[in-house]
Amino acid sequence: ETGVTQSPTHLIKTRGQQVTLRCSSQSGHNTVSWYQQALGQGPQFIFQYYREEENGRGNFPPRFSGLQFPNYSSELNVNALELDDSALYLCASAIQGAAQYFGPGTRLTVL
Amino acid sequence: KQEVTQIPAALSVPEGENLVLNCSFTDSAIYNLQWFRQDPGKGLTSLLLIQSSQREQTSGRLNASLDKSSGRSTLYIAASQPGDSATYLCAVRGAKDGSARQLTFGSGTQLTVLP
Numbered sequence: 001e002t003g004v005t006q007s008p009t010h011l012i013k014t015r016g017q018q019v020t021l022r023c024s025s026q027s028g029h030n031t032v033s034w035y036q037q038a039l040g041q042g043p044q045f046i047f048q049y050y051r052e053e054e055n056g057r058g059n060f061p062p063r064f065s066g067l068q069f070p071n072y073s074s075e076l077n078v079n080a081l082e083l084d085d086s087a088l089y090l091c092a093s094a095i096q097g098a099a100q101y102f103g104p105g106t107r108l109t110v111l
Numbered sequence: 112k113q114e115v116t117q118i119p120a121a122l123s124v125p126e127g128e129n130l131v132l133n134c135s136f137t138d139s140a141i142y143n144l145q146w147f148r149q150d151p152g153k154g155l156t157s158l159l160l161i162q163s164s165q166r167e168q169t170s171g172r173l174n175a176s177l178d179k180s181s182g183r184s185t186l187y188i189a190a191s192q193p194g195d196s197a198t199y200l201c202a203v204r205g206a207k208d209g210s211a212r213q214l215t216f217g218s219g220t221q222l223t224v225l226p
Contacts, residue, residue: 006154033213042115042200042216043155056212090154092214099145100214102155 003027004093004103012109018079021106023091025072031096032074034066037088037105049074050096078108086110113138113205117217124191125225132186132220134201139179142204145214146175146186149198158199159186163206191224198222 003026013019025032031050035043045058049068063079072093078085086109092100114137124130134144143162147155159168159175161184167176174187184201198221202214 004154035214040218042202042218043214045213045215048212058213088152092155099143099157099160101157102147104154105152107152 004091004101006089006091006103006106008106009104010107010109012111013081014111015081015083017081017110018077019081019108021076021078021089021091021108023074023076023093023103025074025091025093026101029072029093029095029101031094032068032072033092033094033100034074034076035090035092036060036085037090039087043090046076081110083110113141113203113215115201115203115215115217117199117201117220119220120218121221121223123223123225126191126193128191128224129187129189130191130222132188132199132201132222134184134186134217136182136184136203136215138205139182140206141179142206144175144177144184144201144203146173146184147200147202149200149219151198155200188222191222193224193226196222196224 005024033048034046037043048056052068065077067075088105090105092102094100145160146158161177172189198219200219202216
């Protein structure tokens with residue numbers, strides 16, 4: 001158990017809809033990162049938040065956005081869902097620069 | 112752009128064997144390298160973290176080595192057990208501005224240990 005939790009566990013949406021995924025960081029961790037993992041692939045970095053500011057972003061379009069709250073919980077929002085957005089979404093928390101601890105993930109299916 | 116490759120993609124061994132998983136990366140300017148385990152449909156469990164200044168780390172039956180100059184890391188699993196069956200992922204954190212924010216992952220090695 002890493003102390004990082006994610007909700008919901010599974011989610012089914014249709015193309016064009018919007019979705020919000022949630023992550024609760026491990027206590028004391030001030031950095032949260034989000035990753036997308038397609039079936040059979042390694043996770044791909046979406047973005048990172050540090051002290052409520054986005055401070056790094058991977059190769060994902062602006063319809064992927066996020067928030068980090070003062071209690072270090074976090075949200076990933078995806079607008080205008082596409083079929084290729086179907087994946088396991090992982091969040092990871094850390095103390096800045098240290099090892100990242102991953103949550104169990106949210107499985108998103110877009111129909 | 113950092114690229115991480117893991118070989119083999121899949122491996123099946125009988126219980127009790129010692130085995131080695133390989134990871135290579137293209138940019139040697141890394142801050143650290145982490146090995147993870149992932150069970151089907153689950154999140155990632157961190158196994159070992161090696162800082163760029165270190166050569167190896169050990170935890171129980173696991174030993175990870177790092178050769179930064181050649182862009183290689185290996186994960187050695189001693190006396191494998193059926194419970195070790197999972198996908199093993201390696202990930203590097205870059206040392207340069209921008210790349211330091213993210214982990215870059217390989218596609219993993221799917222390990223099956225047969226009883």
